Amino acid sequence: MRWILVFILALLITSQVHTQDDVHCQPTISDTPLSERLANYIFNINFEHEQHTVTGTEKIFWKNNSPDTIRYIRLYMYLNAFKGPESSYLSEANMNIMGQNLRGRSEDDWGYVNVTKARQGDNVITDMTYVQPDDDNDQDQSVLQISLAQDILPGETMILDLEFASKLPRTIARSGFANHDFNHFVHWYPKMGVYEEDITGKWDWNCHQFLRQMEFYGDHGNYDVTIELDDQFVIGGSGCRQMYKEPIAGKEGRVKTRFIAHDVIDFGWVASPNLVEYMDEWEHVEIRLLSPPAHASLTKRLLDAAKHSLQYFDDHVGVYPYSTLTMLDPPLHGLRSGFMEYPTYITGGSFYSFPKGIRSMESLMVHEFSHQYFMQILANNEKEDPWLDEGFVTFYEDCVMEDWHGSSSLIDLFGYKVGNSSFTRNEYASMSNKRTSPITTVGYEFIGDYKGTIYSKTATVLQTLKRYLGADQFDEMIKGYFESNKFTHPRKADFISVVKEAFAKYPNLLSSSIDRFLVDALDESKIVDYSVINVGSAPSGDKDDDGNQLYHNWSNLERKGDFIVPVELRLYWKDGSWTDEVWDGVDPIHPVYELSTKQLQAIDIDPERKLFLDIDFNNNSYTLAPDNGGIWKYATRSIYWVQNIIQSASFLM
Amino acid sequence: MGLIEIIKSGFSKPRLISIVYMIQLILALTIGLQVYQVFGASIGNSLSLEGLKEGNAHMVINDLLNTHGASLSPLLGQVRWMVIVYLIVAAFVHGGIWYSIIKQYEKTSIWVGGSTYFLRMLIIGIVMSLIFIIWSALVWGPYLSKIQYWMEALASEEPILWGGIAIAVLWSFGAVFIFVASCFCKIFVIRDGIKVRVAMWKGIKASFKKTWKCLPVLFAFFMILALLYIMHSLVDDWTLFSTTIGVFVLFLIQQLVVWIKIGLRVSTYEYLKGRL
Structure with missing residues (x-):
């Protein structure tokens, strides 16, 4: 029995030595420089x-x-x-x-x-x-x-x-x-x-002061960081650990840790004696999660978020070129350090016993991971073009989460379901003033709802582009943008050019007006809202050559916003069939008329909801045969809840 | 008396339960029908209505609130007023229920009891509600005022959560004690015909003595209520109830839940009467 204990002890010591000495790391998957450094x-x-x-x-x-x-x-x-x-x-x-x-x-x-x-x-x-x-x-x-x-x-x-x-x-x-x-x-x-x-072609220092509504900007390069600190600290940060907590001769209780990061724009790190380290891996990436002990039950959820993100980006955007990803789940008093992104090092935020049906902590971690592509590899100027990272990252956060959890990706609790892209669209659509600064406004000059515009409206624009272009074609476009601009500082023009190229290569309803769309969506604060005013159908009194009754079928459509986008129309006929038409979306009032042997029953503008920027989908359609079951469901629900409220409120009366 | 007998004794007065139920339904209908009207006027001809019948109507509801929120927000104000109105109505209704339980159960006893004891029930209700508010402020106030500080000072939210749960348990005990005291006061007023002030003093004293012994039964009632809510939320999510007939069936289930809840309230009163 004793030798078994000795063996286990030896094994534990060996494993401890190994974890403290993972030397000679390779920070990227390439032996050659990925950036200009x-x-x-x-x-x-x-x-x-x-x-x-x-x-x-x-x-x-x-x-x-x-x-x-x-x-x-x-x-x-x-x-x-x-x-x-x-x-x-x-x-x-x-x-x-x-x-x-x-x-x-x-x-x-x-x-x-x-x-x-x-x-x-x-x-x-x-x-x-x-x-x-x-x-x-x-x-x-x-x-x-x-x-x-x-x-x-x-x-x-x-x-x-x-x-x-x-x-x-x-x-x-x-x-x-x-x-x-x-x-x-x-x-x-x-x-x-x-x-x-x-x-304008002028060379100068781009080195802004630190102002609110502003993040960071830097050139790619290599970092070699050796930190001496007390040995009780757990330490993690950007890049890989070339040396971990190596004792220093003559300095009892002091150790050295050395990080190497290549082709990155910054370096961040954390040190605390009260963090627990959890390891996982995805293909070539070593994933390290630093988490407070109370969050032990949440670690799988956060590590899974990282792995799903890595897989999605690998499939849809480009290869993650680094060998490590370090995630920090901060303790409660460190939450102000959460929800941020640094090269190969991201910080999230979670709470003890957070319900599984609310996936905001996973979603946030996916968001911060997405910055590894939009901000780090594609190192746009976050101060001047924040939409190029925050907007794209919000879009990809939605994509990853919905790929992972489906249409109720954000909340699925007690029957209440919310998807990420629906939530993001609503952050924009519910803005009390949508006429704020445009998306492409320089970050520190922005006035209005920053998050609703820079994050959510940009993501909704991207969602619209994806839906018009097609998912595969959109992926191809983004992969092209990524490959041509990685490890550089892309600007608006770089993105615009790949969008125009893709819409020319894959013609669709928006192709002919893509220039105007991009200006209106990015440089203006215009609003998209198409609606159906009415639908009608009445016998004309005439018959066709086969003796069938002909009907006057009409509808009036309205462009309520000042953002013009061509849209599809779907006309539903009483016999169950439908026909599709296209409206250029220009006229403020657009009459639709058809003399037909069929009776028009309903009309739906943009039936596939490609125009995700439309701020109100409910008014996109009009039917002469509404099914009020849904309204009754909500009316009866409100009756039920009012009964419950007055019952509970009167418990002492 | 076992739990089943206690429940049976409450549900042996279906007429009483149904009258209370009808009063609540009529009040709730004024809101429900307005919700129907606002929804109908706002999106009544939209194909989006299909989405409302299914569980995942987040986008439909948000677009509705964004565009027609101004039409719906007055309804929330109405609910607030309705609660206040019902608190007064409840003094009448509960006076009738207590009278039916304590004195005699006849066709008109709820009306006779309600009208006879309305003012006294109202006074007891207001005083007990004030005590409840003071209790809540005493228990939750210090905790809530410290949360911001703890967020900055503590490394883990675990003690905050467990502390909150412990306080919720403590608060619930206090709430149960006040509820029992309120019931005992009403029993003293109706059964013994004594003054409200005296009845309240006696009721509070009796509650101190007897609440602990009542806890298992009251807890059982609470669990039954919780079970009803859980079952309703599960049923509410069924796709089976996404057809027009299904919606109607769901409405019947909801109303059954409400009716049972009133029956459980009457059963609780029967039980507490028996403890005094």
């Missing part, structure tokens, strides 16, 4: 959890791929957005952000990132200034401009050595600490802005 970083940092700080060195290798000689660079210093209430990010919030009152914060609750020393070769750089390219708030320190000691000629690579210190704030949004055990490091280091050619 313009911005590359090597970090050696110390994490002091009591102070929530990291200090250390950062070596930046940045390639000048422009025709210009670069004399200064700009760095994102986004942790300074949480340095105090005067930052541009927080001053917009009026001391209250996402329900959190910022008044009464202690000094320790604020964060910062400082460059303490900069060196280019042997030259120490002293000319460093915070600049405010977007507003006049000289208190904002989210962008640092460094005048270089040596010019960087076109094609040359700059090597810049920085010493820096970052301190996490008590989490306001995304980056920060919660109590003294949860530390989330995102936009935590001095990061290169993007030097690029704008749409």
Whole structure:
């Protein structure tokens, strides 16, 4: 018996050693670079959890791929957005952000990132200034401009050595600490802005301050990050782990972990002693879930969400080129770090004993995973073109969830069923003011319902395109967009061109007006609403050549919105047959008339609901023989619930 | 007396149950028929109606609310007023029920009892409702006011959830105690003919003494009610009830549930009368 125990103990020790030493990782599936790798970083940092700080060195290798000689660079210093209430990010919030009152914060609750020393070769750089390219708030320190000691000629690579210190704030949004055990490091280091050619052909730094309604933008590159920290911490982040918690000679209780990430635009990580690590895999991808102990029963649901997402994207968009995916299911006090996306590292949000019939936690994880394609591989500027990631991601969130769970993909509880795409469409259709800024408005200039427009309306536009084009053809189009633009910074024009190409290749009802459609859908705030005013049928008094009675059949259709789209019409006849017609959708009132031996019974505009942007499907049809059973069902339900309410309310009377 | 006998004693007064049921139905019909009218006027000729009969009508209902929500929202206001009106009507109805149980059960006893004891039932009802509101605020107030703080401070929502469940259980015990006290007050008023103030004091004292022993039976009634709700929600989702006839059958089932619930209320009153 004793030797069995010894054997089991030995096995446990061996497995422990193995999990702590998964060396020589390969961060992508390719041996060759997938991107131009313009911005590359090597970090050696110390994490002091009591102070929530990291200090250390950062070596930046940045390639000048422009025709210009670069004399200064700009760095994102986004942790300074949480340095105090005067930052541009927080001053917009009026001391209250996402329900959190910022008044009464202690000094320790604020964060910062400082460059303490900069060196280019042997030259120490002293000319460093915070600049405010977007507003006049000289208190904002989210962008640092460094005048270089040596010019960087076109094609040359700059090597810049920085010493820096970052301190996490008590989490306001995304980056920060919660109590003294949860530390989330995102936009935590001095990061290169993007030097690029704008749409007017001018090259300059695209390095916006950190403002609300704004996320991130960066060049692809490699990250080599070595973190020294206390050994009780579980640590996870972007890329793969080249070294995990290796003891440091002479420093008891301190260990080193090294991450390698290739062809990514950012690097985020989390450290907490109170996270449990769960592993799974999908084909070439090692999936790691970091979750609080109380969420043990939810891990399968989240890992399944990752696997379904990987499979769907592999089938419908393109290959996931990385070897890892790390998911963080934050603890309750870390929820403000949830619901975000970083390269090969995503954060969700779930609750203990969350009902299986409500799949919002899976849906959110799918959403964040989808960003690996739209934001990371297709690294659009999230600040200027947020629709190119958030809108696409919402669309694919719906696609993955409905592929996985069918039409009741989001909620299926006690008979109440909601599908993702229906929910998304309603987020747009229920907007009290749909005349907000158009989808393609620069993110930080957007006015109105941001989520309803950027996320949901864009997804509804994509759903409309898919339904007109056909599912397979749409997939082909997106695969083309993905392949031609991966590891670059796609813009609106890149997407528009593939849409036009696809609609030309596969002619359909929308093909002839696709240019106008794209302008109205993306650059305007127009509304689609087609409706049927009436339907009628009456004997004409005449007969056809065979002696059959002829009927006047008529209907009046209305274009209630200002967004013009050609639509199909389906005329249902009393004998059970139907005929299809097309309406160009232009006239405000469109009369339909047919002299026929058949009697018109109903008419349906866009019977297959391809025009998903139409804000009201109920008025798309009109029948002379309505089946009121459905109305009775709801009327009797309301009677039943009113009876129950008055019974319950009067229990003490 | 066993549970079956208790239930039988309540359902032995079908006329009484049916009168209460009819009063509730008439009130509810005023809402139900308006819902029918609003739906009919808004989408009555739409082919989308087909979707309403099936379970998955999310899109139909949302489009209806987005476009015609203004027509439906006044109905919610009406429901609020109806609840207030019914609380007054209930004082009359319950006075009649208690009179029928305690004094005599005849054709007109609900009307005689209702009119005789209306004001006293109303006072007891209002006082007990105030006590219930104060109890709810005392129990839930501190918990709810701390949730935001706990969200920021706690690593796990588990204690918040279990704490909430524990408080819900505590709150339910208090609610049961107040309910029993309210019933005992009414019994004292009708049976002994004493003043409301005295009856309330006696009722509360009696409730302190006897509620614990009543809990198993009251819990059994609660479970029967819960079972009825679950069965209804399961049946409601059946595709069998997506035809016009099916909808009518579903309506009959719903009304049967409501009728049984009133019968269970009468049975509860019979049981509590027997405990005093």
